[in-house]
Amino acid sequence: MKKQFDILVIGSGLGGLVSALILAKEGRNVCVLEKNNQYGGNLQTFSRDKLIFDTGVHYLGGLSEGQNLYQFFSYLDIIDELKLQKMDEDGYDKITFGDDEIEYPHAQGFENFVKQLSVYFPEEKENLENYCEEIQRVCSQFPRYNVVGKDHYNEEILHLNTKRFIESITPNEKLQAVLLGSNFLYAGDSENVPFYVHALTVNSYIQSAYKCINGGSQISKLLIRKLREHGAEVHKHAEVSEFIFNENNILTGVRTNAGKEYFAKKFISNIEIRSTIKLIGEDRLKKSFLNRILSWEPGPSCFSVYFVLKPKKIRNFNYNIYHFSSEEMIWNAYHYDKNEWPQTYMLSSTRSKHDTEFAESLTAISYMDFEEVKEWENTFNTVADEQKRGELYDLFKAEKAEKMITALEKKIPDLRDCIKRIYTSSPLSYRDYIGSFNGNMYGYSKSSENPLKTMVSPRTKIDNLFLTGQSVNMHGILGCTIGAFNTCAEIVGKELIDKRLTQFINKNKSEK
Secondary structure (H helix, E strand, O other), X not given: OOOXXXXXXXXXXXXXXXHHHHHHHOOOOEEEEOOXXXXXXXXXXXEEOOEEEEOOOOOEEOOOOOOHHHHHHHHOOOHHHOOEEEOOOOOOEEEEEOOOOOOEEEOOOHHHHHHHHHOOOHHHHHHHHHHHHHHHHHHHXXXXXXXXXXOOOOHHHHOOEHHHHHHHHOOOHHHHHHHOOOHHHHOOOOOOOEHHHHHHHHHHHHHOEEEEOOOOHHHHHHHHHHHHHOOOEEEOOOOEEEEEEOOOOOEEEEEEOOOOEEEEEEEEEOOOHHHHHHHHXXXXXXXXXXXXXXXXXXXXXXXEEEXXXXXXXXXXXXXXXXXEOOHHHHOOOOOOOHHHOXXXXXXXXXXXXXOOOEEEEEEEEEEEOHHHHHHHOOOOOOOOOOOOOOHHHHHHHHHHHHHHHHHHOOOOOOHHHHEEEEEEEOHHHHXXXXXXXXXXXXXXXXXXXXXXXXXXOOEOOOOOEEEOOOOOOOOHHHHHHHHHHHHHHHHHOHHHHHHHHHHHHHHHHHHO
């Protein structure tokens, strides 16, 4: 007897796990297949020297009571078990430039955001208030951003351009750069990116900003535990290598690399969209759709350096630093000069479990073009399938780590003496572990000139196949969570999803 599921989810990134849990809560018989040794996509963590490092998710926004991600995670029944640490309220992100010693803060709470930046830009208070109002207005136009309500995108908002918008808010070039300073969160080509991408990303963190204690993988672990409580099956080391179509060309099942077959009525793909196309077979899709997807520009990848620190050497800082070699770099942060790398970086610290005043580790991330690692593109290395890339690759990574230390020493002069061990990851690591095309961090580049080009419906031309994940409209924790609810709305009906969320919100209100 072949086992048949109601829903088969391919890939266990956040979008896939949330979709699976929403449907399992509705009584559907669900199965999730993951190719890697660890679930969670960008939520994966790794352990070195008994310390935990995040690969993708370094902090979360909108998680204070009543805020949008809080409500979604409450509905999924994972909020109470998340171990969170609130970041510095007066500056969860600090933006720095070149030799300017000022750290410009992005504060939590809109009033506080204006207040803290007004210290450095007193004559810009009104412009800062307008900026905050406009960000909230744009976010309110998006379906499900406020959990329930708002049916359709407002197309006019999709075409707003970040650069033009920021220039319309203030002529002060330094302030423009400061407001765009966390554009690493959407892979920073602020010149072309639609303003809604900036607004949706930044708004959540201004509402509230948290770090996950012991890493972001706790989110995927909690979701999997809840899935199993609802009777779902979750399998790792199960890479889907083939879609099975019947004689009527209807998708009925999948085959894994190991030759196992899984059958279902409906399927959700949470893997890279190009990989999904390969599994479907190009002949089953319209040329126009194929050409549109294949013309998408992958966003940039990155190189990360993870520092294990000697005890009691570097004081912990409860915020992220976004550093740019100049204010101009803000507009084209990932079009860097290879010889000058790193021209930008994000730096975060993790507090010591033994002495919370001090940091036990640092993570520094900078953009890296896939071209820089292209000579090793035919190598593959994960925990599930361990292979070495060779001495030249190790040398390449060591040189990059050295350059990163030199750049960071301008901020932390005695850094070199504080380091116990160094680990690194390159665009190849992101490609192999996350499964993203050329190791891109946030899906595909979006353009305000043609915003609809990179938007796809969760529905596909295959009747019972649906899409979710970072390549479907919006990346990030909130983007993928909202995307998962939208995917499930296509499967069980928008009315039902809205009804469930409304009932849940009302029940919470009445209990309070």
